[in-house]
Amino acid sequence: MSATAPRVSFVSLGCPKALVDSERILTRLRAEGYEIARKHDGADLVVVNTCGFLDSARDESLSAIGTAMKENGKVIVTGCMGATPELIREKHPNVFAITGPQAYESVMAAVHEAAPPQHDPLVDLLPPQGIKLTPRHYAYLKISEGCNNRCTFCIIPALRGDLVSRPAADVLREAEKLAKAGVKEIMVISQDTSAYGVDVKYEASRFQDREVRAKFHDLAKELGDLGMWVRLHYVYPYPHVADVIPLMAEGKILPYLDIPFQHASPAVLKNMRRPAHGEKTLERIRGWRDACPDLAIRSTFIVGFPGETEDDFQMLLDWLDEAKIDRAGCFKYEPVAGARSNELGLAEVPQEVKESRWHRFMQRQQKISATQLQKKVGKRLPVIIDEANGGAGKGRTRYDAPEIDGAVHVSSRRPLRAGDIVTVKIERADAYDLYGQAV
Numbered sequence: 383m384s385a386t387a388p389r390v391s392f393v394s395l396g397c398p399k400a401l402v403d404s405e406r407i408l409t410r411l412r413a414e415g416y417e418i419a420r421k422h423d424g425a426d427l428v429v430v431n432t433c434g435f436l437d438s439a440r441d442e443s444l445s446a447i448g449t450a451m452k453e454n455g456k457v458i459v460t461g462c463m464g465a466t467p468e469l470i471r472e473k474h475p476n477v478f479a480i481t482g483p484q485a486y487e488s489v490m491a492a493v494h495e496a497a498p499p500q501h502d503p504l505v506d507l508l509p510p511q512g513i514k515l516t517p518r519h520y521a522y523l524k525i526s527e528g529c530n531n532r533c534t535f536c537i538i539p540a541l542r543g544d545l546v547s548r549p550a551a552d553v554l555r556e557a558e559k560l561a562k563a564g565v566k567e568i569m570v571i572s573q574d575t576s577a578y579g580v581d582v583k584y585e586a587s588r589f590q591d592r593e594v595r596a597k598f599h600d601l602a603k604e605l606g607d608l609g610m611w612v613r614l615h616y617v618y619p620y621p622h623v624a625d626v627i628p629l630m631a632e633g634k635i636l637p638y639l640d641i642p643f644q645h646a647s648p649a650v651l652k653n654m655r656r657p658a659h660g661e662k663t664l665e666r667i668r669g670w671r672d673a674c675p676d677l678a679i680r681s682t683f684i685v686g687f688p689g690e691t692e693d694d695f696q697m698l699l700d701w702l703d704e705a706k707i708d709r710a711g712c713f714k715y716e717p718v719a720g721a722r723s724n725e726l727g728l729a730e731v732p733q734e735v736k737e738s739r740w741h742r743f744m745q746r747q748q749k750i751s752a753t754q755l756q757k758k759v760g761k762r763l764p765v766i767i768d769e770a771n772g773g774a775g776k777g778r779t780r781y782d783a784p785e786i787d788g789a790v791h792v793s794s795r796r797p798l799r800a801g802d803i804v805t806v807k808i809e810r811a812d813a814y815d816l817y818g819q820a821v
């Protein structure tokens with residue numbers, strides 16, 4: 383790249399979905415000859431991809447914009463917070479430009495204005511899979527944007543709009559490129575993975591020599607055929623989730639479901655406008671585990687939702703005991719500005735009660751997770767290595783996703799490399815992680 387190519391410093395905040403947006407913008411920047419700077423200071427401009435989901439995320443975004451303004455002064459803000467420009471301008475009136483989520487064209491237009499691109503023949507050297515922010519051996523694959531659900535605590539549909547699915551062939555071609563570039567594991571993401579294709583009536587598109595329908599099951603099967611580890615995230619608990627369990631039992635995709643249940647009490651679920659009565663969900667989980675006994679389930683929950691009583695919360699704790707979720711995250715309800723849950727006329731749960739419920743939830747879940755992990759001791763499991771230093775490495779089993787779940791600490795007589803998939807004899811477990819020897 384030419385020494386005088388314009389330099390862009392990039393900050394990526396938020397969830398894996400925002401990370402995929404960042405990768406797309408970075409790919410465009412590199413394709414047009416921009417250099418990515420390591421520091422704000424000395425760069426021609428800064429792009430901040432923000433998250434605006436929770437108030438705490440907004441604060442983090444505003445502070446990142448503040449730092450970029452101080453250290454550089456020419457700042458383009460994009461991402462979820464871009465949907466509320468007045469909040470940004472109130473704190474940082476002199477930002478160069480603000481664009482909304484997925485507004486790739488507007489981000490690029492603002493970048494062109496702030497620092498015009500240079501034509502450089504070297505741009506053709508851009509790797510075909512684009513620029514990735516994750517290690518080379520795993521990648522996130524976004525299959526749709528937006529969401530047709532209207533969970534009352536969530537402003538994502540207002541920020542990102544209704545569901546728009548990518549054609550199956552597009553998704554598969556991207557996955558194929560990733561496989562050719564050496565990626566070993568893909569994380570399928572969206573706002574609502576199991577709704578994939580509903581908006582386009584499961585329309586088929588041509589991939590290789592065949593027609594593939596834009597359908598949750600069909601896409602999962604095709605992705606599984608590409609030979610990488612395929613992990614499903616953000617699966618809404620619809621009954622047809624059962625369709626993909628046989629693919630997991632056959633080993634075509636990973637026996638892993640990231641499925642946000644949010645609560646177990648019917649009253650709270652109703653106020654959240656979420657489906658699935660707690661009891662029915664337990665039945666479903668039993669059915670999935672009958673068909674695929676080593677299925678790992680990760681989920682997220684919200685405690686302290688308006689109107690949640692002690693009985694509701696106790697129901698959630700009892701449900702956890704029954705469901706034996708492998709990994710769970712828990713959020714204390716935050717009254718996000720613009721969320722309908724604030725207008726339901728339900729009693730707010732006092733902050734100290736939220737805190738105490740959160741601690742009780744975490745304590746209960748930690749015990750369950752530890753028991754589930756303990757069952758892995760003595761087994762020989764395939765482990766993908768994320769970090770390696772000679773014969774010591776840190777990796778994950780098929781039951782754990784990067785960044786959110788636990789790790790396996792591996793020792794090996796042979797040197798390990800990131801991206802290797804090795805068989806590890808699990809020797810012990812603690813509350814979060816496993817420890818073992820490569821065999």
Ligand code: SF4
Nearest residue numbers: 529531533536538573
């Ligand atoms: S399914 Fe997820 S993204 Fe859609 S409204 Fe509910 S919480 Fe928000």
